[in-house]
Amino acid sequence: MPDKSSDVVQGTLDMLVLKTLALEPMHGYGISVRIEQMSKGVFRLNAGSLFLAIQRLQRDGLIDGEWKATENNRRARYYVLTKKGRQRLNSEAREWGRQAAAIARILEAS
Amino acid sequence: MPFLRNITSGLRSLFRKEQVDRELDEELRAYQEMAAEEKMKQGMSPKDALRAVRLERGSLEITKEVVRSGGWESFVETCWQDLRYAQRRLRMAPTFTIATVLTLGLGIGATTSIFTLVHAVLLKSLPVANPGELYRLGKESRCCYQGGYSQEKEFSLVSYDLYKYLRDTTKGFSELAAFPSLEMVFGLRRAGTSEAAQGYPGEFVSGNYFSMFGIRTYAGRALTDADDHSNAPPVVVMSYRLWQQKYGSDPSVIGSVFDIDGKPFTVVGITPPGFFGDSLRSSPPDLFLSLNTEPYVESDADLNKVDTHWLELIGRIQPGANPASIEAEMRVELKQWLRSHWSDMSANDRARFPEQTLYLTPGGAGITTMREQYEHWLLILMMVSGFVLLIVCANVANLMLVRGMERRRQTSLSIALGAQTSRILRQPLTESILLSLFGGAAGVAIAFACTRLILRFAFPTFAGFASVPISASPSMPVMLFALVVSLLTGVAFGVGPAWMATRVDPIEALHGSSRSTAREGSLPRKTLVVVQAALSLVLLSAAALLTAALQRLENNDLGFAQDRRIVASMDPRLAGYRSDQLPTLYRRIHDSIASIPGVSSVALCQYSPVGYGWGAGVWVDGHPAPGPTDDNSAAWDRVSAGYLDVIGTPVVRGRGITEEDAPSSRKVAVINEAFAREFFQNEDPIGKHFGTEADNSRKYEVVGIAKDARYLIVDKPDGAFFFLAEAQADYSQTNLGSLFLHDIVIRTRPGASLSDAQVRQAMASVDPSLPIISIRTLKDKVATQLTQQQLIARLTSLFGVLSLVLASIGLYGITAYNVGRRAGEIGVRMALGASRGQVVRLVLRGAFLLIAIGLTLGIPLSLATSRALSSQLYGLNPYNPVILLLAVIVLAVFGLVATLVPALRASSISPARALRTE
Incomplete structure (x- = not known):
């Protein structure tokens, strides 16, 4: 684990959660672990921000939640991407890609 | 539907708070335990693991708080808390609360009650169907008659002939209705009964009046176009109020015959309870008669006078029609109508022809005289x-x-x-x-x-x-x-x-x-x-x-006495009297009322103070004729013998109108001080002559000067004013308006009391069909001016x-x-x-x-x-x-x-x- 972790870039948490869930249905802890792993420890999620994002996405109809048993036989709430959530993820990812490329070009220009 | 989902989810957290809390709690606990398990796998003790998780990921309670306050429902919840808290605090300080609520109540109550009036008088529409579709003729309300073929500023009143022309040629209206601008009172009596006729406000209306307003009757039927013909059987629609209050909602009223100003009419319907006619006024009409019955009721009818303009117009425009283009259309029609009467027009009318125009204004509030007032x-x-x-x-x-x-x-x-x-x-x-x-x-x-x-x-x-x-x-x-x-x-x-x-x-x-x-x-x-x-x-x-x-x-000294004076108002014209019958009628009314115990003297007049008066031009005998810019106008009143004594206006010189002023004796006039000052400056007016026409300046001889008074308005003394003797009027002139006296002034003895019923009875003994419009003390009459x-x-x-x-x-x-x-x-x-x-x-x-x-x-x-x-x-x-x-x-x-x-x-x-x- 790198000794420096940072907050998720403003406004991108929702997209990251959607991306995580696009791979497979997941519970809250799973989502945060997955994001940490995939970012190689750069992003560490605070429980407050994570569950707030989950509540928001759920209310927007982008994800659905369901109580299930984990592999360790513990009850946890699993979240799945809805059709609308998948569409949103696609459009946001595309937009992000465009912007990131643009920013990179500006920074590389000398 | 994310919005709907947001709402339902929020409502769920509001109303099933415990369950939602429990679920959140369980979810977060699972999250924490999974994180701790991970730590324990790395060799930490359960206690250390939990501590580490809390440090890294935040405490359970704070997380819960963050999630809870994330939704809109948390705002509602804190508002509710605030409200309950505020209410508790207010209950703890009852004196403060009551005092504040009362103070606020007074302030808000005062404003609200004035607003109730503002709303009713200035803002509200008539209680009719779709008032937004109604438009009326004229920008300002104007009363009551306009003669000739030109009107100042705008053509806002029309004659029946012009109304028919506008109604039949204008395409934009689905209905255009007409009714007089004058408020009228009719004498009403159930036919075949011996009761005295009683005066009620009423209105002549065109046959489409009710269909134009979209008003359906409460009972019976409304007036229709078929009723508005010169030879249609005379019918009347009665107000719900009159039907209920006077006739106890008796269903047999519908279909019964009533005498209106002495002429039989059949009641065909009752208006709905809330309907009060075409304008907000202090005494809304109780009787609606068709316009074409006007010549039947009135001896001096206006209906067929082409150049007497006395009707207001309100119309309902066709759905989607543009009022501005209807207005333009009507302006052209007005000009066409005027041109078709070119040969009847005076030189003045012809000169003013180019500027004649009319305006159409929103008529949802009806005729807004009261609003302007x-x-x-x-x-x-x-x-x-x-x-x-x-x-x-x-x-x-x-x-x-x-x-x-x-x-x-x-x-x-x-x-x-x-x-x-x-x-x-x-x-x-x-x-x-x-x-x-x-x-x-x-x-x-x-x-x-x-x-x-x-x-x-x-x-x-x-x-x-x-x-x-x-x-x-x-x-x-x-x-x-x-x-x-x-x-x-x-x-x-x-x-x-x-x-x-x-x-x-x-x-x-x-x-x-x-x-x-x-x-x-x-x-x-x-x-x-x-x-x-x-x-x-x-x-x-x-x-x-x-x-x-x-x-x-x-x-202010009004110049007449207000105590012990009662004024009964009537209108012999409404009971169908002809002018040659009037002298006898006046004599009999005088004698009948004078014989009531407690009455000390009685006199009749056209108008008692304060309010109306007629005007006339004055030509003084021996003086040069007034030039075109000289004001030679004076107000006048026709009065019976002893009037000045009865009303209590002192005569400062000479004498008042008395019994000696008979039809055969010389014609006399009593003038007021202002008249003397204005027309006789330094001369002694007594014995001088004047007339009201240029070629007859010797018509009246001045026999007395009355003290200046305020007969017309209370806030300033009248200008030149003169009194003529009723007995000397020329009753051979049929239907001359000024021959019809309206007011009976009764002076009672000190300490005597006179009931309305006594006066009504005395009047009924003269003629039961003669409507009494009102009986009031002179004091009340003056007070209403203030x-x-x-x-x-x-x-x-x-x-x-x-x-x-x-x-x-x-x-x-x-x-x-x-x-x-x-x-x-x-x-x-x-x-x-x-x-x-x-x-x-x-x-x-x-x-x-x-x-x-x-x-x-x-x-x-x-x-x-x-x-x-x-x-x-x-x-x-x-x-x-x-x-x-x-x-x-x-x-x-x-x-x-x-x-x-x-x-x-x-x-x-x-x-x-x-x-x-x-």
């Missing part, structure tokens, strides 16, 4: 009640500020513990809005009572007539108005104190010291007192001015006193509070040797400075208000220094009393006790 004073009252509301706001804001001060320690504690500013701000604001809503509820109740009173004063009713169709019970718009006003006042008086509350320095407040010499934080409160004093001065001086103007009017003025003066005085009391309470409050806060300081001063007098002076000085500033600001404001009022003062100088000074003194005295009480209390503090309270 009352607009001005309603706006004055609205302004006055607005001032009262401002004073109320200032007063309550002051109380709230004091409350805020008392809460300082608690507020600082909350801030120190990390409460959000928005939450601290919302708390007192919630409290104020809650208070103002309670105040609004009280206000609506007060407004209801108040409006009923105002209606009684503002629109006097005649016995048997309908009253003005304005309801005192609050309607939807009025309730809405009260709600908005309450919310606005709540914010107005709450936002200042709320903002002050957040500006507390926690450290300072927690020190717990309430010691104070300087009155820090009291600037807003002082400002409020200053504002109150200034506004009170404005209201007081306005009230004093209006009252003074009213008193001047009431105490109704508006009285009402404004009384209401403004009431509001003025209210504001004075409120301002005094405000001043008392702030002085008492300051004295309380300075108890320690005063104690020290007294311990060091200050006398009681010095302490009283110290307190008074502070308070009086505020009043002085308030008065200084109030004086220019009052002067500006007086200027705005000047049209209501009947010539009283609006810049009246005595009245202003009086208002200043009254305010100062009340201020003194309000501050003296706490000042004296302060001076009686024992120094030892004051110092101990620290």
Whole structure:
């Protein structure tokens, strides 16, 4: 684990959660672990921000939640991407890609 | 539907709070335990693992709080909490709550009751179908007859012929209806009964009147086009009110025959209960007759006079039609109609032909004579009640500020513990809005009572007539108005104190010291007192001015006696009398009433004071004829013998009209002093002759001069005025309007009482079909001329006193509070040797400075208000220094009393006790 972790870039948490869930249905802890792993420890999620994002996405109809048993036989709430959530993820990812490329070009220009 | 989902999910957390909380709790616990398990796999003890998770990912409780406050429902929830908290706090201070709610109730009630009137008179539409589709002819209402083929400014009244032309050629209207602009009274009697006919307001209307308004009758049928023909059987539609009140909703009325002005009519229908005709007026019509029955009822009919314009028009436009293009179309039609009458037009009419035009205006409110008449004073009252509301706001804001001060320690504690500013701000604001809503509820109740009173004063009713169709019970718009006003006042008086509350320095407040010499934080409160004093001065001086103007009017010598005089009004024309029958009728009426016990003398006249009069041009015998710019007009009245004695106008020279003025003797006239001054300057008028036509200046001989009086209007003496003898009138002229006398003036003996029934009976013994329009004392008749003025003066005085009391309470409050806060300081001063007098002076000085500033600001404001009022003062100088000074003194005295009480209390503090309270 790198000794420096940072907050998720403003406004991108929702997209990251959607991306995580696009791979497979997941519970809250799973989502945060997955994001940490995939970012190689750069992003560490605070429980407050994570569950707030989950509540928001759920209310927007982008994800659905369901109580299930984990592999360790513990009850946890699993979240799945809805059709609308998948569409949103696609459009946001595309937009992000465009912007990131643009920013990179500006920074590389000398 | 993310929106819907958001709402349902929010509602779920609101109403199934426990379950939602439990689920969140379970989810978060699972999350925490999974994280801890991970740590334990790496070799930590369960306890250390949990601690590490909390450090890394935040504590369970804070996470829960964050998630909970993320949704909109948390806002609702805190609002609810605030509301419950505010309600609890208010319950804990019942005196404060009741006082505030009452004060607010008075302010909101005053404003709401005036708004009820404003809404009914100025804003409301007629109770008919789709009033937005109605358009009427004319920009301003104009009464009652226009002759010839030109009208000044706009063609707003039309003849029946012009109406038919406009109705048949204009395409944009689905219906265009007509009715006279004159308010008429008809004598009504059920046919075959012996009861005396009684006068009721009524109206001739075109056959499509009811279908144009979209009004369906309550019972029976409405008038139709088929009823509006010269040979259709005469039918009438009766108002629901008359049917219910006079005939007890008797279903047999429909189909029965009634005599209207002596002519039989069949009642075919009853109007719906809320319908009051085409205009808001103090006595709405009870009878609706078709226009074509006018020649049948009236001996001097206007229906077929092509150039007598007496009809108002209201039409319903076709759906989607453009009123502007209809107006343009009608202008062309007007010109065409005028051109088709070119040969009948006078040279003057022809010269004015190019500028003849007409206007179509929204007619949803009907004919708005009353609106134009009352607009001005309603706006004055609205302004006055607005001032009262401002004073109320200032007063309550002051109380709230004091409350805020008392809460300082608690507020600082909350801030120190990390409460959000928005939450601290919302708390007192919630409290104020809650208070103002309670105040609004009280206000609506007060407004209801108040409006009923105002209606009684503002629109006097005649016995048997309908009253003005304005309801005192609050309607939807009025309730809405009260709600908005309450919310606005709540914010107005709450936002200042709320903002002050957040500006507390926690450290300072927690020190717990309430010691104070300087009155820090009291600037807003002082400002409020200053504002109150200034506004009170404005209201007081306005009230004093209006009252003074009213008193001047009431105490004017009107030039006739008002006590022991009764006026019965009739209209022989309505009972179908011809002019040659009139002399006998007048003689019999005179004798019949004179024989009632208690009557000392009786006389008949065309018009008794105060109100109407006829005008005529005067040509004096032996004087050069008046030039085209000379004003030779005079008002006149036709009266029976002894009239001046009966009415009590003294004759200063010569004699009045007497029995000796017979048809065969020389024609005489009695003139007033103004007539003598104007037409005879230095000559002695007695024995001189004048006439009312250029070629007959020897028609009347002046036999007497009567004292100047106010027969026409109460606020200034009449100009030239003369009286002619009824007995000498030329009754061979058929249907000359001035031959029909309207008023019977009855003088009673001192101490005698005369009932209406006695008068009616005496009249019925002469002719049961002769309608009595009203029986009133002369005093009442004069008083109705002053109704508006009285009402404004009384209401403004009431509001003025209210504001004075409120301002005094405000001043008392702030002085008492300051004295309380300075108890320690005063104690020290007294311990060091200050006398009681010095302490009283110290307190008074502070308070009086505020009043002085308030008065200084109030004086220019009052002067500006007086200027705005000047049209209501009947010539009283609006810049009246005595009245202003009086208002200043009254305010100062009340201020003194309000501050003296706490000042004296302060001076009686024992120094030892004051110092101990620290």
